[in-house]
Amino acid sequence: MSLFVSSYAAAIVRVVWSSILASVTVSVVFSVAIVGLIRAGELRRASRGGTAVAYTVFATCALLVCAAAVVYGLILVGEKN
Amino acid sequence: MSVDVILVIVVVTALAFDFTNGFHDTANVVATSISTRAIGPRRAVAIASVLNFAGAFISLKVADTVGQGFVDTHVITTTVVFAGLVGAITWNLMTWYLGLPSSSSHALIGGLVGAVIAAEGWSAVSGQGLVTKLIVPAIVAPLVAFAAAWLSVLLVYRIVRRVRPGGVSRGFKLGQVVSGGLLALSHGTNDAQKTMGVITLALVASGKLSAANFHVPVWVVIAAATAISLGTFTGGWRIIKTMGTKIISMDAAQGFVAQTAGAAVILAASHSGYPLSTTHVISGGITGAGAAKRLSAVRWGVAREIVVAWILTLPSAALVGAAIYVIANLFGHGDAGPIVLSAVLGIGVLAVFLSARRGRGQLSARGGATALEATQP
Numbered sequence: 001m002s003l004f005v006s007s008y009a010a011a012i013v014r015v016v017w018s019s020i021l022a023s024v025t026v027s028v029v030f031s032v033a034i035v036g037l038i039r040a041g042e043l044r045r046a047s048r049g050g051t052a053v054a055y056t057v058f059a060t061c062a063l064l065v066c067a068a069a070v071v072y073g074l075i076l077v078g079e080k081n
Numbered sequence: 082m083s084v085d086v087i088l089v090i091v092v093v094t095a096l097a098f099d100f101t102n103g104f105h106d107t108a109n110v111v112a113t114s115i116s117t118r119a120i121g122p123r124r125a126v127a128i129a130s131v132l133n134f135a136g137a138f139i140s141l142k143v144a145d146t147v148g149q150g151f152v153d154t155h156v157i158t159t160t161v162v163f164a165g166l167v168g169a170i171t172w173n174l175m176t177w178y179l180g181l182p183s184s185s186s187h188a189l190i191g192g193l194v195g196a197v198i199a200a201e202g203w204s205a206v207s208g209q210g211l212v213t214k215l216i217v218p219a220i221v222a223p224l225v226a227f228a229a230a231w232l233s234v235l236l237v238y239r240i241v242r243r244v245r246p247g248g249v250s251r252g253f254k255l256g257q258v259v260s261g262g263l264l265a266l267s268h269g270t271n272d273a274q275k276t277m278g279v280i281t282l283a284l285v286a287s288g289k290l291s292a293a294n295f296h297v298p299v300w301v302v303i304a305a306a307t308a309i310s311l312g313t314f315t316g317g318w319r320i321i322k323t324m325g326t327k328i329i330s331m332d333a334a335q336g337f338v339a340q341t342a343g344a345a346v347i348l349a350a351s352h353s354g355y356p357l358s359t360t361h362v363i364s365g366g367i368t369g370a371g372a373a374k375r376l377s378a379v380r381w382g383v384a385r386e387i388v389v390a391w392i393l394t395l396p397s398a399a400l401v402g403a404a405i406y407v408i409a410n411l412f413g414h415g416d417a418g419p420i421v422l423s424a425v426l427g428i429g430v431l432a433v434f435l436s437a438r439r440g441r442g443q444l445s446a447r448g449g450a451t452a453l454e455a456t457q458p
Contacts, residue, residue: 008213011353011355012217012221012355014349014353015221015225015346015349015350015353015355016221016225016228018345018349018352018353019225019226019229019342019345019346019348019349019350020225020228020229020232020345022345022348022349023229023230023232023233023338023341023342023345023346024229024232024233024236026341026345027233027234027236027237027337027338027341027342028233028236028237028240030252030253030256030337030341031236031237031240031241031334032240033252034241034244034248034249034252034253035240035241035244035249037248037252038244038245038248038249038252039244041248066256070259070263073263073344073348074263074266076348076351076352077136077139077263077266077267077270077348077351078139
């Protein structure tokens with residue numbers, strides 16, 4: 001019984017921290033990507049091409065991280081049951 | 082012959098439940114996208130419908146576990162399944178009519194538990210199963226989603242505060258399309274399978290399938306996927322309105338975060354083998370996203386009504402399930418009870434739909450239609 005309770009509580013704790021961590025990470029990284037893309041556009045219009053490229057690369061990396069999170073989510077959907 | 086008639090009634094009732102599950106829970110995955118205008122209502126519901134259909138084919142393991150852990154599955158008969166389904170459909174229709182998002186899964190389990198209690202007594206129900214698989218997740222899930230969305234919105238607002246709001250809004254609306262799609266797929270894998278499990282359970286109870294060789298037949302998979310998909314396509318606009326506009330008036334960033342937090346909690350819980358309700362999670366996420374802006378942004382009266390509906394789901398569905406079982410047996414142990422009750426249920430469902438349509442017409446005539454209603458097909 002105590003083994004059941006401890007493994008059950010452990011599952012709850014795992015769900016709590018992993019879901020908060022995943023939610024915060026994806027939201028923050030996606031926000032950073034949006035800010036990067038908007039800044040890149042502004043810099044391009046201000047003829048500061050070099051910095052604009054840096055922002056674009058930065059935003060693309062952030063979007064790739066989000067895409068990886070979505071793919072991981074799809075894998076979990078496939079195997080969760 | 083008698084068993085065949087009851088079986089047909091049970092299968093049709095299960096598919097009717099699946100349909101109500103689809104239109105009842107459409108709001109979970111599309112309400113935020115529609116209310117922030119990330120995607121048009123018709124397109125949002127159509128995409129959710131297709132992804133629900135696809136999700137139903139991804140895995141069948143949930144279908145194998147319906148009822149397990151809550152009740153002694155050996156005591157389940159076709160009449161018990163029928164009574165449980167009627168209990169769940171009744172609760173789903175009532176909450177849909179009132180525009181309250183409640184858990185279809187809890188309604189189904191409540192209906193089955195009530196029917197089993199009426200048939201075999203309390204000893205056939207597992208109290209530990211109910212606490213660990215239903216009550217604790219119902220408390221924890223919305224709180225975790227609330228916390229995840231609250232913290233995420235606080236950080237997101239800090240990050241985007243110095244850039245053009247128009248660009249930020251467009252970016253988050255695009256993100257919502259993806260996060261909403263993931264939610265719809267996840268919903269399909271969970272909820273359609275519950276109906277598949279119920280139909281398979283009825284096939285086993287009627288002796289059409291061997292309990293030793295428990296598997297979900299292909300026609301059951303296709304029928305359940307189609308029913309939930311059609312239900313989703315029909316769209317439960319009353320609940321979409323509650324989830325999308327009544328709890329909070331959300332912007333695109335809040336909508337994106339609420340969906341992302343919802344998907345994260347559902348996937349993390351499923352990965353840990355921890356069952357929960359998508360309705361509870363998304364409602365918690367929306368409320369958390371609103372509270373992060375300011376506490377008064379959340380209409381706590383609406384949130385309270387939703388929580389009351391959650392608390393009442395299990396006992397109400399159980400009461401109806403038990404009553405239906407008792408009434409069905411008043412007609413004897415043949416097929417007369419389920420035939421009469423399914424006819425009454427059909428008339429009741431029709432009356433509720435007609436009443437709902439009339440109510441919507443009166444609301445629009447008084448000029449009380451909201452922006453969301455104005456955009457609905």
